[in-house]
Amino acid sequence: GLFDVEAKWTVLPALVLGIGAYVLLSRRVRQRLESVNAEAGAEMQRLQAMMQQFAQRPVTPAQRNAALKTAGEHIDRAVEAFKKGLFLEPWQFGVGIQLNGQIGSLLFTKTQLVPDASVAAAIPYLEKARVRGRLASVFAGLWPAWAMLGVAYYKGGKESLPKAKALFEQCLPNASREAMFWQIYAWILVKEG
Numbered sequence: 001g002l003f004d005v006e007a008k009w010t011v012l013p014a015l016v017l018g019i020g021a022y023v024l025l026s027r028r029v030r031q032r033l034e035s036v037n038a039e040a041g042a043e044m045q046r047l048q049a050m051m052q053q054f055a056q057r058p059v060t061p062a063q064r065n066a067a068l069k070t071a072g073e074h075i076d077r078a079v080e081a082f083k084k085g086l087f088l089e090p091w092q093f094g095v096g097i098q099l100n101g102q103i104g105s106l107l108f109t110k111t112q113l114v115p116d117a118s119v120a121a122a123i124p125y126l127e128k129a130r131v132r133g134r135l136a137s138v139f140a141g142l143w144p145a146w147a148m149l150g151v152a153y154y155k156g157g158k159e160s161l162p163k164a165k166a167l168f169e170q171c172l173p174n175a176s177r178e179a180m181f182w183q184i185y186a187w188i189l190v191k192e193g
Helices: 008-055 061-091 095-113 123-129 134-138 140-155 158-175 179-191
Strands: none
Touching: 008 061, 008 095, 061 095, 095 123, 095 140, 123 140, 134 140, 134 158, 140 158, 140 179, 158 179
């Protein structure tokens, strides 16, 4: 061998050190990601509690508008919390895909609650959560983000309908067990005759 050292005595320590470094790095990334998720989750819990209170009592239109504005603020704070975690993307596989899916889903949901919110804000994040090929089966749990992207494309008008249909067709093999995914796609097809 080189310098009269057997290969096993050079490769084995490097392999052990590499695995150890990966485990330590993964643990650190997971801890930071947990704090990001906790911060965003706290905002969403506050939103849920507010919406439950809102649903249990009669409200005036002014109160309704104020509650929807507050709902939008909670979503914005949760989005900001998830954005803080995007710096972890290069450090662990899949983190960016999942965080972009969560951000896009929240921004899409905001359009359902806040009248002046635009679905266009959600599209770039939802597109980053869209994966193709073999990765799609690994991240099949992101099908809600894919469905939201399809609906966002559909809301773009007649010229965007082929784009929405192509997305649903491409995602069907990995979301085929999800009845809601099929229902959303069917709703679009029925709406378009």
